Amino acid sequence: MRALTIRGHRLEVDERPVPSISGDELLVHVQAAGLNRPDLWRVAGGDPAPPGVPGDVPGLEFAGEVVAAGSETRRFRPGNLVMGLTEGGGHAEYVAVAEDRCAAVPRGLEMTVAGAVPGSFVAAHDALVTQAGLRRGSRVMVHAVASGTGLAAVQVAKLYGCEVAGTTRSPEKVESCRGLGVDRPLQMSRDELPRDWADVVVDLVGGQYLAIDLDVAAPGGWILLMGTMGGTVTPIDLRRLAGKGLTLRGSTLRGRPLPELAAAVAAFERDLAGPLADGRLRPVIAATFPLEEAAAAYDLLRSNRSVGKVVLRLDT
Ligand SMILES: NC(=O)c1ccc[n+]([C@@H]2O[C@H](COP(=O)([O-])OP(=O)(O)OC[C@H]3O[C@@H](n4cnc5c(N)ncnc54)[C@H](OP(=O)(O)O)[C@@H]3O)[C@@H](O)[C@H]2O)c1
Structure with a gap:
């Protein structure tokens, strides 16, 4: 071959x-x-x-x-x-x-x-739906929103009736994301991001973004750390995490024991096969x-x- x-x-x-x-x-x-x-x-x-x-x-x-x-x-x-x-x-x-x-x-x-x-939609569904228990009307912030995984997270969140904001470092991608279901496409700039806004932050970047996540998350919200493109070690203010009652959850598909991965694939199929077939989801x-x-x-x-x-x- x-x-x-x-x-x-x-x-x-x-x-x-x-x-x-x-x-x-x-x-x-x-x-x-x-x-x-x-x-x-x-x-x-x-x-x-x-x-x-x-x-x-x-x-x-x-x-x-x-x-x-x-x-x-x-x-x-x-x-x-x-x-x-x-x-x-x-x-x-x-x-x-x-x-x-x-x-x-x-x-x-x-x-x-x-x-x-599979790589992006199983991961996004597992993190948002299975782990964070996404609810209709929730506000979701996705970092690196124009990535393959970021746009899958956007589509899953929209399917579940959420309002979605997303960040990219590129002004051109802000424009591209407007037509791709992102309600609030934003160029990454810590000062201009909404504070205390997101019920769920999908962080595909890690590193210094984690401190930003603590600002963006609403009290009681979730931070789903799914990637470390921006670094694996970072200082954060633990009082912000505790004071806002946030849940910080790391999530990765790779390296998961087969029974757990199989459950994630089965849940993806149960919830997303229909929307992928009838065009409600458009990768x-x-x-x-x-x-x-x-x-x-x-x-x-x-x-x-x-x-x-x-x-x-x-x-x-
Ligand atoms: N946990 C899981 O189960 C899971 C599953 C799939 C993917 N992931 C993770 O999700 C991330 C995205 O993967 P992908 O394959 O979807 O990516 P991708 O399509 O290759 O897109 C990555 C985008 O991230 C942004 N980026 C790259 N380096 C960055 C940095 N240092 N700081 C900030 N932004 C940066 C860039 O967009 P801009 O220039 O627009 O900012 C880039 O276009 C990776 O970290 C991957 O490991 C996790």
């Missing part, structure tokens, strides 16, 4: 053997696969793959057709269209993946779009690239210019 391969921090398309599957796994012929920030870190050598996952083939999400199913699988069969989450190896023509990491592709959803859904695709142009796709993500998801097509 053709597989995107990391060679000395550079990307090449290489020939690799098709992976073999164990009893609980599916072999999926990948048609499309989204890029995610951690893919950039893996290429740069800063995000080693967990044991059992090919360390030199990136790719954390995919959509494709099942071509073989292990003896212990219960649901999917060859010919089914699935989308799912991996810890690596998704940017290749075939991926071996535990069945419980997969959801059915909603009827009518284009495969190019489906390949960019935002920034650009698609054939596998052979994967380096350009990675460059686009790295440039911070993309709005929404960058996707590789593997069926060209």
Whole structure:
């Protein structure tokens, strides 16, 4: 098979053997696969793959057709269209993946779009709905709102009847976000953000943004720390956290024990498959690239210019 391969921090398309599957796994012929920030870190050598996952083939999400199913699988069969989450190896023509990491592709959803859904929508649904118990009419603030994950959080929040504000560092992206469901797109500037406003802050940046989150959150609100692009260590005023009665919750999909991840995928499917099928949710695709142009796709993500998801097509 053709597989995107990391060679000395550079990307090449290489020939690799098709992976073999164990009893609980599916072999999926990948048609499309989204890029995610951690893919950039893996290429740069800063995000080693967990044991059992090919360390030199990136790719954390995919959509494709099942071509073989292990003896212990219960649901999917060859010919089914699935989308799912991996810890690596998704940017290749075939991926071996535990069945419980997969959801059915909603009827009518284009495969190019489906390949960019699980990483952002399972994460956003799990954090906002399952963990923070999002309520109709809540106010949600999303940092790095134009990212693939940020816009998924926006769509989930809008689906649940929330008012959404979001920050970006780019004036151009403020304009782009106006048409993408963000009620209050804001250029990041601590002084101009609403104070005591958000019932839920979705923080994909971390670092110094955490101190800002303490200002933006309404008393009794939630801060969902989902990313650390801005740094992993930061001083915060603990009196603000305690005095406002805030809940600070860290959340990540990667590295979660399989039963917990399977529950998150099942909850996503229960609540979001319908809205993805009937168009109430419309994942935002920034650009698609054939596998052979994967380096350009990675460059686009790295440039911070993309709005929404960058996707590789593997069926060209
Ligand atoms: N916890 C989870 O389960 C989960 C799941 C998926 C993703 N994530 C996290 O969500 C984050 C976004 O991932 P993604 O793949 O959606 O991103 P993406 O589409 O690549 O977009 C990232 C955007 O973040 C902004 N950004 C980058 N570096 C920044 C920095 N140092 N400070 C502030 N803003 C910065 C840039 O937008 P502007 O230039 O417009 O500001 C950039 O375009 C990552 O941290 C990722 O690990 C977490």
